[in-house]
Structure formats: C-alpha cells, structure tokens
Amino acid sequence: MTRIFLIGYMGSGKTTLGRKLAARLNYPFLDLDHLLEEQAGMTIAEYFASFGETAFRVAESEILKSTAYPENAVISTGGGLPCFFDNMEWMNANGITLYINLSPKALISRLGNNKDDRPILRDKHGDELLGFITEKLEERNAYYQKAHIVAEGLSLTAEKAEALIAGKTAL
Ligand SMILES: Nc1ncnc2c1ncn2[C@@H]1O[C@H](COP(=O)(O)OP(=O)(O)OP(=O)(O)O)[C@@H](O)[C@H]1O
Ligand SMILES: O=C(O)C1=C[C@@H](O)[C@@H](O)[C@H](O)C1
Ligand SMILES: [Mg+2]
Numbered sequence: 001m002t003r004i005f006l007i008g009y010m011g012s013g014k015t016t017l018g019r020k021l022a023a024r025l026n027y028p029f030l031d032l033d034h035l036l037e038e039q040a041g042m043t044i045a046e047y048f049a050s051f052g053e054t055a056f057r058v059a060e061s062e063i064l065k066s067t068a069y070p071e072n073a074v075i076s077t078g079g080g081l082p083c084f085f086d087n088m089e090w091m092n093a094n095g096i097t098l099y100i101n102l103s104p105k106a107l108i109s110r111l112g113n114n115k116d117d118r119p120i121l122r123d124k125h126g127d128e129l130l131g132f133i134t135e136k137l138e139e140r141n142a143y144y145q146k147a148h149i150v151a152e153g154l155s156l157t158a159e160k161a162e163a164l165i166a167g168k169t170a171l
Pocket of ligand 2: 010044078079081117119
C-alpha cells in the first residue's frame with residue numbers, strides 16, 4: 001500500500017505534479033481541495049466567503065481523515081492542511097509525505113495571475129504579497145519540514161519524485 005501525500009504552499013505545483021506522478025505510477029489521483037469542493041457543492045472561495053476559514057480548516061481535516069483512499073494513490077493536499085490540528089502527523093502515519101519546497105518569489109511567479117481562486121492571496125499584490133508569503137512560509141515550514149521527503153521544487157519532475165519516493169519505500 002502506497003499513499004503519497006504531496007504538500008506545499010499555494011502555487012507550489014501539488015495538483016500539477018500529482019496528476020503527472022499518478023499517471024506515471026498508474027495510481028489513482030485525488031486532490032483534497034477538489035474533494036472538498038465536490039462534497040460542499042461550492043468552490044473553496046465560496047466556502048471561505050460563506051463559512052470562514054475556521055470552518056474550512058475543520059472541513060478539510062475531516063475530509064483528509066474520512067476519505068476512503070484506494071490502496072495506492074497520489075493525493076494532493078490543500079496548501080494549509082499540514083499546518084492545522086494533527087493533520088501532518090496523520091499523513092506521516094498513513095502514507096509518504098513529500099514537500100514541494102519553493103521560495104516565495106518562485107511561488108509568486110507560478111501563481112501568476114491565477115491567484116483569484118485562492119481566497120487568502122486574492123487581495124494581495126506586489127510587495128505586500130511577497131511579505132505575506134514570506135512570513136506565512138516561515139510559520140508553515142515548521143510543519144512542512146516534518147515531511148518524509150523535502151524536495152527542491154524548481155527542478156522537481158514526476159520522474160524525480162518517483163525516485164525520491166522509491167528511496168523511502170518499496171513501490
Ligand atoms: N514544474 C512547474 N514548472 C512551472 N510551472 C508550474 C510547475 N508546476 C506547476 N506549475 C504552474 O504553477 C501554478 C500552480 O500549480 P498548481 O495549481 O499545481 O499548484 P498547487 O500547489 O496545487 O496550488 P494550490 O495549493 O493553490 O491548489 C499553475 O499555473 C501551474 O501551471
Ligand atoms: O494555503 C492555504 O491556506 C490554502 C491553499 C489551497 O490549496 C486551499 O486549500 C485554500 O485556498 C487554502
Ligand atoms: Mg492544488
């Protein structure tokens with residue numbers, strides 16, 4: 001049984017890498033943000049607007065722990081999920097965790113003009129955005145760095161991720 005949890009800040013490429021890695025390993029792909037949207041019947045931005053962040057954190061933790069995962073799976077997680085409750089410990093106990101590590105500037109470049117569906121970043125621009133991500137990343141690194149694998153995000157490919165994971169387990 002191999003369940004691979006991809007973690008990292010918004011824009012680090014969890015969904016993009018997750019799809020490619022799942023295709024490469026021939027494993028099903030799950031994205032916990034998408035599962036939450038399906039179950040709630042609304043987008044994450046709408047969820048934040050209707051119920052607030054505190055309710056969102058409870059809901060995403062419940063989805064993490066109650067999903068019936070296939071035996072083998074690649075699972076992309078919400079950017080903040082590892083940093084609330086015991087979610088990081090739960091993922092480490094129930095699978096292999098891989099942190100996609102990128103600098104704030106690289107994250108901003110990847111987010112580009114697509115940050116409108118990320119409610120936490122939506123209203124921030126320029127230096128304010130850079131300062132916010134830098135500060136949050138410092139806080140969140142305390143959790144992200146608990147991952148089984150910390151991967152350098154800029155050069156990370158599905159092939160490299162597969163090799164890193166194979167080094168930790170017999171796939
Ligand atoms: N290896 C890469 N090289 C360059 N751009 C990338 C790479 N991986 C992802 N991107 C781009 O970065 C952006 C963010 O990627 P993605 O949506 O996969 O991130 P995410 O970690 O799932 O974000 P979120 O936490 O908000 O769901 C997308 O525009 C994607 O096309
Ligand atoms: O980093 C975060 O706090 C978030 C990341 C996204 O994946 C979503 O889970 C949501 O927009 C919150
Ligand atoms: Mg994503």
